[in-house]
Amino acid sequence: MTELPTVQDVTQASQALGLGASAAELHGGLCGWLSAGGAAVREWPAKVLADDSLPAAQEGDTLDDLLTATVAQLEDRDFAFELLLTDATDTTSQADALFAWARAFLGGFGLGAGGNRPVLSEEGEEALTDLAKLAQVSVEDFESGNDDDEDALAEIEEFVRVAVLLLHGDCVMGARHRQRLN
Template sequence: MTELPSVDDVARASQALGLGATPAELHGGLCGWLAAGGAPGNDWPARVLADDALRPVADDSVLGQLLQVTVQQLEDRDFGFELLLTDDGQTEARVDALFTWARAFLGGFGLGSGQRRPALSEEGDEALNDLAKLAQASSDDFDSDGEEDDEALAEIEEFIRVAVLLLHGDCVMAARHRQRLN
């Protein structure tokens, strides 16, 4: 499996296109869009950022690679899905990126599901509600004073990762399975 592009590469690509979005915002929104059943396509920045004036990205561009790898990771049977956060070693920056990612995910999920409320399992509904609670947080709510905080941050990141895979399973994989049965 191919790896996600680097945070720096995504930041440069976003800046070059004048998107005004951080790598965490772009990836979170993209994952939300895809998890809700939004169609993967090179016009994803326009869909995820709700700006029809944005031009499609090239397949071989950094943002094209971000789409391709994200789709592969979401559908990976070995659960190889990763969040694109910051490479910065500072806990506060990682916390901010994580909560920004969660907020963008919810926005993308809402856009990807359109006017309809997706049919979610009980676990999926709970995961979506928990993500909404996390999205309301910021680094101010997170005391960063050492190794315990790094462990707590890793646990939150893992929860988000699993919640995204669960929601993708409910909205995309289950729908595909039902289509095959009919």
């Protein structure tokens, strides 16, 4: 399964479990966790949200589907990875979701690394630094709703997508390759 569940389905699953996280935050945190080498386990909500009291995803439920699709997309050699952000069409809501996704990614990345500083390529270091800068951006920068903002937001989203694949490559795919060589 490589297609992500819908934003609405993930939002409903989050609300049903009382997670208090948007679909963008859950997906961003999950991607960060997985990109840093965190295990693809059904207990991922507890791991990503750093709350051991949270229930695990159940086989075949929306959060399990989100995990399965995210793992498949991150490992897809055709770069089919997508960000799960928002159903809203206005630029402000889209920007808000993207920045929340980036903040959650960084949190998940830190948790997935287990407190250890992952070995990153020069490009990976730069991507992580740029994601950290992006996570600090305010949504007010995109409130005018003009075409330039929409174009800029699309470029930022594409940058985030590529940065995540690069970091996942450095921390997960590269580590697997190194293990096979030994």
